[in-house]
Amino acid sequence: MGGIMAENNESGHAYWKANLNLIAICLVIWFIASFGFGLLLRPALSGISVGGSDLGFWFAQQGSIWVFLGLIFFYAIRMNAIDKKFGVEE
Amino acid sequence: MDLQTLTYIVVGASFALYIGIAFWARAGSTGEFYAAGRGVHPIANGMATAADWMSAASFISMAGIISFSGYGASAYLMGWTGGYVLLAMLLAPYLRKFGKFTVPEFIGDRFYSSTARIVAVVCLIICSITYVIGQMKGVGVAFSRFLEVDASTGLLIGTAIVFLYAVQGGMKGITYTQIAQYCVLILAYTIPAIFISMELTGNILPQVGLFSNHVSGEPLLTKLDQIVVDLGFAEYTSFTSNPFNMFMFTMSLMIGTAGLPHVIIRFFTVPKVSDARWTAGWSLVFIAILYTTAPGVGAMARMNLMDTIQTGAVGAEDGNLLYESRPDWFKNWETTGLLKFEDKNGDGRIQYYNDKSTSFAPKAEEFGWKGNELTVDRDIMVLANPEIAKLPNWVIALVAAGGLAAALSTAAGLLMAISSAVSHDLLKGTFTPQITEKQELMWARISMAVAIVISAYLGLNPPGFAAQVVALAFGLAASSIFPALMMGIFSKRVNSKGAILGMVAGIATTLLYIFTYKGWFFIPGTAMLPNTPDNHLLGISPEAFGTVGAIINFAVAYGVSAMSAEPPKEIQDLVESIRIPKGAGAAIDH
Numbered sequence: 001m002g003g004i005m006a007e008n009n010e011s012g013h014a015y016w017k018a019n020l021n022l023i024a025i026c027l028v029i030w031f032i033a034s035f036g037f038g039l040l041l042r043p044a045l046s047g048i049s050v051g052g053s054d055l056g057f058w059f060a061q062q063g064s065i066w067v068f069l070g071l072i073f074f075y076a077i078r079m080n081a082i083d084k085k086f087g088v089e090e
Numbered sequence: 091m092d093l094q095t096l097t098y099i100v101v102g103a104s105f106a107l108y109i110g111i112a113f114w115a116r117a118g119s120t121g122e123f124y125a126a127g128r129g130v131h132p133i134a135n136g137m138a139t140a141a142d143w144m145s146a147a148s149f150i151s152m153a154g155i156i157s158f159s160g161y162g163a164s165a166y167l168m169g170w171t172g173g174y175v176l177l178a179m180l181l182a183p184y185l186r187k188f189g190k191f192t193v194p195e196f197i198g199d200r201f202y203s204s205t206a207r208i209v210a211v212v213c214l215i216i217c218s219i220t221y222v223i224g225q226m227k228g229v230g231v232a233f234s235r236f237l238e239v240d241a242s243t244g245l246l247i248g249t250a251i252v253f254l255y256a257v258q259g260g261m262k263g264i265t266y267t268q269i270a271q272y273c274v275l276i277l278a279y280t281i282p283a284i285f286i287s288m289e290l291t292g293n294i295l296p297q298v299g300l301f302s303n304h305v306s307g308e309p310l311l312t313k314l315d316q317i318v319v320d321l322g323f324a325e326y327t328s329f330t331s332n333p334f335n336m337f338m339f340t341m342s343l344m345i346g347t348a349g350l351p352h353v354i355i356r357f358f359t360v361p362k363v364s365d366a367r368w369t370a371g372w373s374l375v376f377i378a379i380l381y382t383t384a385p386g387v388g389a390m391a392r393m394n395l396m397d398t399i400q401t402g403a404v405g406a407e408d409g410n411l412l413y414e415s416r417p418d419w420f421k422n423w424e425t426t427g428l429l430k431f432e433d434k435n436g437d438g439r440i441q442y443y444n445d446k447s448t449s450f451a452p453k454a455e456e457f458g459w460k461g462n463e464l465t466v467d468r469d470i471m472v473l474a475n476p477e478i479a480k481l482p483n484w485v486i487a488l489v490a491a492g493g494l495a496a497a498l499s500t501a502a503g504l505l506m507a508i509s510s511a512v513s514h515d516l517l518k519g520t521f522t523p524q525i526t527e528k529q530e531l532m533w534a535r536i537s538m539a540v541a542i543v544i545s546a547y548l549g550l551n552p553p554g555f556a557a558q559v560v561a562l563a564f565g566l567a568a569s570s571i572f573p574a575l576m577m578g579i580f581s582k583r584v585n586s587k588g589a590i591l592g593m594v595a596g597i598a599t600t601l602l603y604i605f606t607y608k609g610w611f612f613i614p615g616t617a618m619l620p621n622t623p624d625n626h627l628l629g630i631s632p633e634a635f636g637t638v639g640a641i642i643n644f645a646v647a648y649g650v651s652a653m654s655a656e657p658p659k660e661i662q663d664l665v666e667s668i669r670i671p672k673g674a675g676a677a678i679d680h
Contacts, residue, residue: 016669
């Protein structure tokens with residue numbers, strides 16, 4: 001398997017870079033939805049009310065989980081496409 | 091049919107099903123014992139992972155903690171789901187590509203050192219045992235209620251059951267059994283939640299019900315805030331007093347989730363790298379069904395509990411429930427010792443309020459209340475919830491079966507991780523490579539048995555509610571295993587010295603911090619400092635310290651590696667190869 005890399009080093013690096021970029025985008029969203037809206041930004045967002053409480057409370061107890069779910073499937077779909085593009089799929 | 095008989099039938103039937111499946115799928119080879127022969131579809135694997143993952147802490151304990159801490163307990167919700175994002179992107183696909191059976195095996199190979207492998211085994215055993223202690227507390231609670239015995243007896247009976255099928259089945263048995271357990275536990279969790287949500291808000295989905303209007307017309311959460319504030323408690327939805335600690339705690343649970351060996355091990359059982367990504371997603375789908383229901387369960391259970399005790403206006407002479415006329419569920423839980431009433435003012439009525447609130451104290455005095463009279467172990471809330479809400483008996487019986495399924499499935503998965511670490515990594519991989527497959531299997535079963543006994547013993551005096559004990563296990567995983575795995579994949583520069591010292595430094599500081607406040611080896615009475623926020627370093631609670639441990643681990647590993655030689659060429663090639671999915675099929679066995 002090391003051979004694939006040796007033959008194809010440049011495309012291997014580009015593949016890895018594409019993966020890292022995608023991960024970075026996903027993790028920024030991951031952080032904002034949970035630590036951001038659900039916690040650190042909650043006092044700032046307290047004016048936006050959601051069913052008896054506020055947006056921050058909703059993100060902490062519901063929204064963050066839905067965002068996580070979306071992110072994992074988004075990553076899996078995008079990554080499969082990237083695998084194909086670089087010809088490294090199984 | 092009375093409740094007790096019905097519970098026996100439902101629980102008995104579910105157990106017969108699990109044991110039947112475990113027997114039918116009895117493992118024949120080590121490959122089947124550890125990794126189910128790698129023939130499991132992502133959806134099936136996702137369901138099994140969800141059952142494995144959702145333990146007594148999630149099922150029995152978490153909603154109870156939410157019930158009493160409100161917003162503050164959101165750390166559990168975000169932490170235990172957000173970790174899957176890290177797992178799916180940072181670990182699972184690469185570990186599957188690597189294609190071995192256990193976590194220490196990866197660490198040993200990547201850091202080209204049997205010392206690294208042994209250190210990883212030790213970390214893994216520490217995390218898993220701590221985790222199983224939490225499960226045992228949950229098993230004790232569930233069995234004590236179900237058999238109407240005290241919590242310790244319940245625990246011992248539960249231990250015997252865990253022992254029976256975990257030792258028998260191995261991973262293949264466990265995977266299929268866990269699918270059945272998932273179905274039982276998710277029905278048991280959602281059915282009562284739907285009933286109660288309908289009752290209180292008219293909304294069928296608890297996820298929506300939590301944020302809709304109570305049948306009285308007021309928003310449910312506003313009403314709940316009012317009810318608890320009227321009795322001197324903190325507002326249910328109020329912001330945390332220590333956002334920094336909540337941040338550290340959530341982070342610790344997230345990275346711990348991604349570093350727990352019994353979860354990671356599941357990603358070894360999928361056929362392809364892309365399946366590892368899908369499996370993470372499907373697992374979270376099945377987990378999210380419970381986790382998005384839990385906040386509704388917590389809030390509504392609290393409301394029903396308060397309404398049951400405080401039957402009339404606060405302070406009115408007949409506003410509180412007469413102890414004489416307490417409902418059956420109250421009596422049943424009294425038998426377990428997990429619900430206690432003490433008539434401090436001798437009026438024969440139950441006063442449940444916050445006697446630590448200084449602003450409420452003058453009112454309490456005016457009412458003639460002499461202190462809070464009701465002690466509720468938070469771990470009983472989920473199991474008692476359907477009874478408090480007066481749901482039909484079959485629902486209550488189902489919840490008992492679900493709680494047991496959750497506790498047993500996770501305990502089995504963890505024991506699996508422990509036994510494979512001992513027999514596969516320590517014996518076969520390091521100390522006695524000449525043993526046969528049959529002997530290896532025997533040792534796997536022996537180490538399981540030993541782990542069960544130790545954790546049952548420590549579970550008799552757990553260092554907190556089930557979810558809190560489990561949170562400690564996550565902190566330990568966060569500080570040791572996750573950083574080592576992540577650096578092993580994302581850095582070619584981190585070498586064996588760095589990884590070993592990083593893991594040791596991370597887990598040692600975290601353990602030291604935990605033991606300082608929770609007692610040495612969790613033995614009661616040996617804590618060095620009282621476990622209160624003003625004694626904590628920067629206000630970080632022991633449950634949240636895993637994040638600090640992880641930072642120490644990363645810092646030490648990078649620092650030491652920078653000052654010593656880079657890993658050999660073939661290791662750098664190995665890192666390059668695990669980053670690329672192609673060729674995973676070839677790496678199935680070794």
